[in-house]
Amino acid sequence: MSLFKLDFLKRKKRQEDIPVLSDLFNMSLFDFRSDIFLLFDRNGRLMEANQAFTNTLGYSLEEFKQLTYGSLLPDTQRQRAKEHFQKLLHGEIQIFEIRVLHKTGQFIDLTVTAFPRKRKDAVDGFYAIAKDLSDIKLMEQRYISLLKNMLSAAFIIDLQGNILDVNDAAVKLTGYDKQEHVHFSQFVKPEYLEQAMAYNQRALEGETLSFQISILHKNGHSVDVITTLSPIFMHEQITGIIGISNDISDETRNKQLFQINKQRYESLFEQNPDAISYFDLNGNFMDCNSSLEQILGYSREELLYSNYSRLIAEHERDKARHYFNQALQGTVQSYELVCLHKQGHPVYMKMTKLPITVDNRIVGIYSIAKDVTTKKQAENALIEAESKYRSLVEKxxxxxxxxxxxxxxxxxxxxxxxxxxxxxxxxxxxxxxxxxxxxxxxxxxxxxxxxxxxxxxxxxxxxxxxxxxxxxxxxxxxxxxxxxxxxxxxxLDVTERKRAEELNAFLAYHDSLTELPNRRKFEEMLEKTLETAKTARRQFAVMYLDMDRFKSINDSLGHAVGDQLLIAFAKRLREQIRENDFAARMGGDEFTVILPQIKDNNSAIEVAKRIIEGIREPFYIEDYELFITTSVGISIYPNDGDDSSTLMKNADSALYRAKGLGKNGYQIFTSSMNVQTYKIFTLEKDLRKAISRNELEMYYQPKVNIHTGEIVGAEALIRWNHPEWGLVSPNEFIPISEETGLILSLGNWVKRTVCRQNKEWQLDGLKPIPISVNVTAKRFLSKDIMDTIGQILAETGLEPRYLEIEITETSLLENAETVMDTLDGLNKLGVTISLDDFGTGYSSLSYLKRFKHAIDILKIDRSFIHDLHQGSDDNAIISTIIQLAQHMNMSVVAEGVETEEQLHILKLLNCDLVQGYLFSRPVQAEAFAELLKRGFLTPLIKGADAPIENRRAYFRVHLPHPISALMTVIEINGRSIELGKTEIVIENIGAGGLRFLSSIQLAVHPGILLEIEAQLLNKIFKLYGKVVWLKELESGIYRYGLEFQIGDNDRTPLTRVLHTLSMQLLKNPIVPGCRFIKEDGVQYLRAFIDHRSL
CATH class of the missing domain: 3.30.450.20 (PAS domain)
Structure with a gap:
């Protein structure tokens, strides 16, 4: 469709709205119009016409009426005219172009709008409005000729952006055929579409403008174009746009290529790791890249217009000049050269010089230089290394x-x-x-x-x-x-190393002193023997031995003699056992033996006897004739255990029992070992590790001014948080530490801990007070006691006056001179000395008089305080002690004060200080710090500090007389154990638990399960439970509350028996069928303890 048809269609749209003219139509009204107005009848005869008709076609109205409508048309258009005429007769408006014969014989192009004339709903003619298109056609021809002959791509675009026509150049530019050009947006690249539509709108508003965009060719590639849009005016109205586009892709690509090449060149020049430079014909720098700056240290500005020779080592300049001149002759030169860095050190460069030629004339030199310093150094190093290597190999x-x-x-x-x-x-x-x-x-x-x-x-x-x-x-x-x-x-000769490795391998499994297998080898052998015995279903024995009195000999005669004795003991042990038996040293004076094949217990006993007899013979070490014995503990597989740890534990238990029975003998393991024996055995074994495991803890009991209640001091008391036995009293483990030689390290730990804690309290702003620690007689008489205390005070920074050393009367009886020297030394150091448990030992007043200047405090033993009441004989003893102390300028502390009556009497007797449960039990460090913050203590309300003994969920049968029963421990921390039974006294019993007395100190520990065997109404009950509270009644006697751990099946029969028992007790306080004790339970246990110790 041409641009000019566009104008025709616009007019057609407007003329569709023209109303049917009335019969009063007056053609003269249209004479002033340039358009032709005509009226035809239904036969096509012209009835009326305006003046424009004559002006346009040259006919008068009369002349035209003589002519037929068809005679004025070319042959090719007559049929189409008839079709339009028929449609008019059917009432349809017609718009069309047609050629009409001018009076002169030429055809004129007209655009015609015709619409029917109706009378009484019948078409009886039609009106026509025609316009001369000759000028427009001429213009159209010119446009078409112009478009056709243009080298640029041309597009005719209507008001909606539809493409009406394109020339061949446009077809070539877009790749689309003419009929495929629908809308300009179809080939504009998406990123340019918004811009193109904006330009299009501006052209429709009358603006002519040019811009650059990219379009998409039909085959998909991008084409850069410069486009000019111009509006098309028809009858002073914009009817469309003509767009002229020129392909500038080559130009764009050339520009891009230029930029790319430029960037590549600059990249190659600036970012090249090689040094690149240009020289004029005289060798002066014209330019260089940054690599040259970095390699030689000069800036570009420093080098510009200077001669290259300034960068060359002096001895290389003739060589450099030669190659530069050769390059000026037109040949490429490659060579190595030594340059100089700005800082003066040499830089080895590999050079390439190329002539720069313009119009076949050399105008300069292009230089490429690579830093080969590292390579040169490596080559030189290689030469040196080869020389060194040869020397190294040779030497x-x-x-x-x-x-x-x-x-x-x-x-x-x-x-x-x-x-x-x-x-x-x-x-x-x-x-x-x-x-x-x-x-x-x-x-x-x-x-x-x-x-x-x-x-x-x-x-x-x-x-x-x-x-x-x-x-x-x-x-x-x-x-x-x-x-x-x-x-x-x-x-490499490794002969000696291999011998050493063989020795190390031997030592890894053998004791270096005795050359017996060591603990590691023994454990492997025990596992192997155990596996063999299980497979063969046979017995074997494990022996645990130690040397009686070895420690005494080692301490008195020295380690050299002790080592020789160990060697001799090991040799004699090997001589006494059988060929297939296995002996090992476990460490110290402990040895083990495996008897891999035995018939019965007697086989092991025979070997044990032979060993004991053989060891009893004297040992001759240096100039000494030494007599020692050995104790042997034996466990038998599988009766005494089916794994290595159990067998060893039981052999160890048997050894302990053998030593307890007088040493120099043997014992085969038996579960008859009671609770107390087992407890001592485990404590002795675990005490060595207590400090390293942080199981020890200090408790503090305040000392109070009897008149004011002010805290003026404290006694430090050690406790052991044993993993199995809970809180263990020092009365139990201090004797063990003395026997095993651990008392020294234990005592030092106590003093160091107390001094450090006291100093920390002072630094926290708490009141400074002296704290006393107990020192055994043996430790007090040791030579290094003063040095040790001095060192600890220095380490902790505690002033000596805040450390109090408590000693017993026994300490004064040993070596008077040594005691005096020690007391004088501690006094000079500034440490306070107190005499503990005064009145219970064997010292005389003469001893006290002799040492009075060195002792600061007397402590009255709790045994005197316990029986203190109005009218008691102990009142006179205590009064005498207090007066004696005051006469000798000593302070007095009464310990074990538990009642208001005791406190009142001590006040009357002018005692200075008191210590006991009435004011506070021994407490942990944190709790004591809180007491120290308060500064003062008042007596506790009676019973406030006592354990709750009567809180229970079940009824209790209160026994008028205690019942004797047996107790043992069957489980510790989930591990089952077999022990003998120990006698206890039951005070009351119920369905939920019982209260009993025992001479064994147990802990309130959830991991310890007890078994109580009691006879009630001739029935034996085994009751299982855990201790939930305890109270120490007097030294060595404890009262416990036991909560049963039994189910309803066991509780029901017990409940029935207890109901029956309670009823019978109303009639008879000693009911038959129960093991009643007529005497007091405490006295009964005390007698039992005394009898056991005989």
Whole structure:
């Protein structure tokens, strides 16, 4: 569709709305119009016309009426005219172009709008409005000719952006055929579409404008174009747009290519790691890149227009000038040169010089230089290394060799000296040197090297020229030597090292002193024996031995004698056991023996007796005749355990029992070991590890001014938080520490801990008070006691006056001179001395008088305080002690104060200080710090500090007389144990628990499960439970509350019996069928303890 048809269609739209003219139509009204107005009847005869008709076609109205409508049309259009005429008769408006014959004989193009005239709903003619298109057609022809002949792509676009026409150049530009051009947006690239639509709108508003965008060719590639849009005016109205586009893709690509090449060049120039520079014909710098700046240290500005010679080492300048001149002759020059860095050090450069030619004329020199300093240094280093390597090989302390075809081609001096063959080794076969048994492995290794080429390390045995066998370690690798495969390697003599390794391997499983197998070897052997015994279903025995009195001999005669005694003991032990038996040293003076095959217990007993008898014979060590004995504990598999740990534990238990029965004997394990024995046994075994495991803890009990209640001091009391037995009293483990020699380290730990804690309290702003620690007689009499206390005070920073040392009367009886020296030394140091448990020992007043100047405080023993009441004999004793102390300028502390009556009497007797449960039990450090913050204490309300003994969920039967029963521990922390039973006294019993007395100190510990065996109405009940509270009644006697751990099936029969018992007790306080004790339970247990100790 042409642009000019566009105008025609616009008019057609407007004329569709023209109303039907009335019969009063007056053609003269349209004479002033340039358009032709006509009226035809239904036969097509012209009835009326305006003046424009004559002006346009040259006919008068009369002349035209004589003519038929069809005679004025070309033959090609008559049929179409008839079709339009028929449609008009049917009432349809017609718009069309047509050619009409001018009076002069020329055809004129008209655009016609015709619409029917109706009368009484019938068409009786039609009106026509025609416009001369001659000028428009001429213009259209011109446009078409213009578009056709344009080299630029042309587009005719309507108001909606639809493309009406394009020229051939446009078809070529877009790749689309003419009929495929629908809308301009179809080939504008998406990113330019919004911009193109904006430009299009501006052209529709009358603006002519040019812009650059990219369009998409039909085949998909992008085309850059510059487009000019101009509005098309028809009858002073914009009817469309003509767009002219020119392909500028080549220009754009050229620009882009130029930019890319420029960037590439700049990148190659600036970012090239090689130094690039330009010189004029005289060798002056015209430009250089940053690499040259970095390599030589000069900036571009410093080098510009200066001569290259300034960068060359002086001895290289003639060489540089020669190659520069050669480049000026037109040849490329490559060479190495030594340049100078700005800082003066040499830089090795590999140079390439190329002539720069313009119009066949050399105008300068282009230079590329690579820094090869590192390479040069490496080459020089390689030369030096080769020299050093040769020297290293020649002077190496390991042997170096080269072999080829099993023949030795090279051996360094060390290898020659090692093997002793001198120069004759060169040319020898390796089979003359390698130990024959190792030939197969050497052949295999050589073959591996030739096939795999990986280096290998392997041990080997070789023979020296003297026939001596050496252990060596070889490191071999494959090389090419003189054009053929060969092996190079090193030889290290490891003969001595191997002997040392064998010794270390021996020592890893053997005791270095006695050469017996050690603990590690013993444990492996025990596991192996156990496995064999399980498979063969046979018995074997484990013995645990230690040397009686060894510690005494070792301490008195010295470690040298002690070591010789251990060696002799081990030798004699080996002599007494059977050939297949296994003996080991576990450490210290402890030994073990495995008897892998025994028929019965008697077999083990026979060996034990033989060992005991053999050890009883005297040992002669140096100038001493020594007599020692040994104790032996025996456990038998499988009766005494089916795993190694149980067998060892039970053998250890049996050993402990043997020592407890007088030493120099043996015991076979039996579960009859009671709770107390087992507890002491485990405490002794675990005490060594208590400090390292942080199981020890200090408790503090305040000392109070009897008149004011002010806290003026405290006693530090050690407690052991044992993992199995809970809180253990020092009365139980201090004697053990003395027997085992641990008292020294334990005592030092106590003093250090107390001093450090006291100093921390002072630094926290708490009131400074002296804190006392107990020191045993043995420790007090040791030579280093003063040095140790001084060192601890220095370490902790505590002033000596805040440390109080408590000693017992026994300490004064040993060595008077030593005691005096120690007391004087501690007094000079500034430490306070108190005499503990005064009145219970064997000291006399003469001793007290002698040491009065050194003792600051007397402590009245709790045994006197316990029985203190109005009218008591102890009142006079205590009064005497207080008066004696005051006469000697000593303070007095009464310990064990528990009642208001005791406190009142002590006030009347003028006692200074008191200590006891009435004010506070011993408490942990945190709790004591809170007491110290308060500063004062008042007596506790009676019973406030006592355990709650009567809180229970079930009824209790209160027994008028206690019942004797048996108690044992059956489980500790989930581990079952077998122990003998210990007698206890039951005070009351219910369905939920019972209260009992015992001479064994147990802990309130959820992991300890007790078994109580009691006879009630002739029935034996085994009751299981855990201790939930305890109270110490007097030294060695404890009261416990036990909560049963039993189910309803066991509780029901017990409840029935207890109901029956309670009813019978109303009639008879000693009901038959129960093990009643008529005396007091405490007295009964005290008598039992005294009898046991006899």
């Amino acid at each position: 190496s302390i390991v042997g170096v060799y080269i072999i080829q075809k099993n023949m030795i081609l090279y051996a360094n001096p060390h290898l020659i000296d090692m093997l002793g063959y001198q120069e004759a080794i060169i040319g020898m076969s390796i089979w003359d040197i390698v130990y024959p048994d190792d030939h197969p492995v050497v052949k295999q290794n050589i073959q591996f090297l030739y096939n795999e080429s990986d280096a290998i390390r392997h041990p080997l045995r070789v023979l020296t020229a003297e026939g001596k066998l050496l252990d060596v370690e070889m490191y071999s690798n494959r090389i090419t030597y003189q054009g053929a495969p060969a092996v190079i390697g090193t030889v």
